[in-house]
Amino acid sequence: MADREPRHDRPDDLRGDSTDDLRGDSTDDLRVRGADDPVGILRDPAFTFRFDGQQVPAHPGETIAGALLAAGLRQLRSTRFEQRPRGLFCAVGTCFDCLVHVDGGRPVRACLTPAAPNLSVASGSSTSSDHPVSTDASDQEADDDH
């Protein structure tokens, strides 16, 4: 029920590729923007979080998985038996393939967990099975978009 009118707190002429530099992220990522954006998305300025020590930009509203994919970081964990790489598969919280650790806590689904400034995210590893996974949206994950 948190619906509200779209905010247009920046003038229209700041929309598009030219503003991306102002917001500190690359136009070479996988974000939909500019001439390729039929929806007309206006993102709030980017912040960064860490993924396995690497700084990753994210905009408010993006999930950890969304921001990592946008940056071309596709391997989110390795499996516990064969150490096989895994990444985003269903993107809607069903498959549990995108498990990552946030600030050293229990594994959460990257596709449901919002990115936030200065988070420390670690790829899910073979130690994941030592931790009970949160399947509870009230924990760090939030379904859908928050």
Place this chain on the structure above:
Amino acid sequence: MTTDGAPGAASAAASDVVVLGAGPAGVPAALTAADAGASVTVIDANVRPGGQYHRQLPDDFAVSRPGALHHGWHEAAADLAAFAAHPRIEHVSGTRAWLVEPVDDRVLVHTTGARRATFSGRALVLATGATERALPFPGWDLPGVMTVGAAQALIKGQGVRPGRRVLLAGTGPLLLASASTLLAAGTEVAAVLDANGPATWMAAAGAGLRTPGRTLEAAGYLADLARHRVPYRANRAVVAVDGDGQVERATVATIDDAWRIVPGTEAIYEVDTACVSYGFTPDVGIAAALGCELTSERAVWVDAGQRTSTERVLAAGELTGVAGASAAAYEGRVAGAVAADATGHTVDRSAVRRDVRRRDREHRAADALARATPIRDGWTTWLGDDTIICRCEEVPFGRVRDAIAELGAGDVRSVKMTTRCGMGLCQAAVCGPTVVDLVRTRTGRLPDDAAGLGHRSIAEAVPLGEL
């Protein structure tokens, strides 16, 4: 948004109708019941209503053309606005039902997530939808393979493209719709591979005589492909992918009518992403737990008024048979009206009859489309011994095959116990239908316990009857 407290600690909030799911069926069900005067509680796992089909960007994004990527957005947007503003609808978001139980003349819904509470209704409408199906093939566990629904969710819900160069493969209407979404968002689409043949289009055209909207929609998608010079190839599938740590190339092959690879037709596509979609499996878990009868297609059985076989429980949308968003909306309206009527409110019977007619017309169109987009058993020949079947527990095909052949595992439960297939975190949401099909194709009969583990459903036309 988080409410702390022990599960079940909060006291029951009583309403006339509780709806599980705020997608294309749940929203119209709630609106119709509330318009008739019923008090309605809608419980949904997502933060924003609309479900997967009408997925919206998070509030943090400002957008100037919110419906640009959504088919039928104007109608849906009007419904979503009315839903948000309705004085008799309480939308409980970010919340999942973990136990549903009939108690006396009410149904209790125990929830977890943002709201841990027990909700109580005199009628319950299940609108839990369906899960997209992916067929396994060598390499499908590599990063870069994802469902077509994932691509849709990323673009519509995150404003992020799934990859730089994308191959789309599978069967069903979502394939073409998704190609248009990807192209509109500036994605390079290497090709669209339809495992079925031109029969799809003949049947779709036949169905279109009754639902011209569907024909126009499909024609629009094909025009998008042509404009972007994206090849559309029938009778082809992605049968393997490989790469160093992520997808770098895909093997595409021509498949025959039984979906076996035609030798010598394999071709390599240099792509970083392969999106696959092989239809949908109805989410019948809660319904099955409530004892609702299932159809032979593993969907929830409903009568002409969307009533299940369990008293006070109705169902609408894809869990009753996969028929698309338009059918789901009419099913939802009928279910909402019947639920309101059952809880003592006055409904507009002529409006209900009209919705029933439109629903049944959508069902006939969906039936024709489903018949034209079957899944043929030959996909099981794409598997290698080490192809992963259960992604969670890393169970390879060889182990499942041996369990069925050598251990005589003729039911899903035995395969699960001997191989750990389906015992992981996703609770067989991904591998369940695959295991059912593997048991069926290797033993020659559908396992007795296939119910609840899912099987691709074909929409079932509900007979028109008196309400």
